[in-house]
Amino acid sequence: MDEPKKIKISNPEVALAKAEHFCAYQERSQQEVRDKLYEWGLWPDAVEQTIGRLIEGNFLNEDRFAKAYVKGKFNQKAWGRIKIKQGLKLKRVPDVLIKKALLTIDPDDYMAALTRLLEKKATAVNEKNEFKRRYKLQQYAMSRGYEADLIAEVLKNSDL
Known part of the structure; x- marks a missing residue:
């Protein structure tokens, strides 16, 4: 070929x-x-x-790119801030623009997305042991780029 x-x-x-x-x-x-x-x-x-x-010629604008990247990864793939930040770093976007772009995520939408993510995953986890079940959910959410303290908060306030 x-x-x-x-x-x-x-x-x-x-x-x-x-x-x-x-x-x-x-x-x-x-x-x-x-x-x-x-x-x-x-x-x-x-x-x-x-x-x-x-x-x-305004064909290339790092600030605009960073905001579009954040919006796309959060809305389409439900990535957390940590994973989005890593993705932008891989594309060598300056830290100051990464911080600015991450601020465009609404905190309420962020928590709602994390809750949805955990609820959806909870239906797929067949673990009887309560601790192992919560650990699996926590690991999954962390792999999607969410912060450990926020994951703990959602798990504590729900009956997943």
Whole structure:
């Protein structure tokens, strides 16, 4: 089976147009765009120049990306703040923007999402021992990026 042909671009103007399309399709972090430009075979000066032009043209905006990422991961995948923060760090988003973006999650919605997550998981856990059952629920919620103190609070105030 033939491997897909790798696109090689050496013209910065062609790369800019392609990168604009790449950014217009969905919000991207600077690092994602940088990786894509290197993948296309652009040399370092052209990569940084292209990123600068994408920022000027408002195709690339880390703040907007961070907020969209937080909103998407929380609303679609019900991730907790810890997992979302790790995801943004992997995309090399600055800490100050991560903090700002995480503040966009409404605390009441966050607790409601955690409660829903635990209630849904509780129906799937067939553990008779009360302590083991709670431990499994706690571990599951922690794996989804929720804070231990909030998980304990939800488990304490419910009959899961």
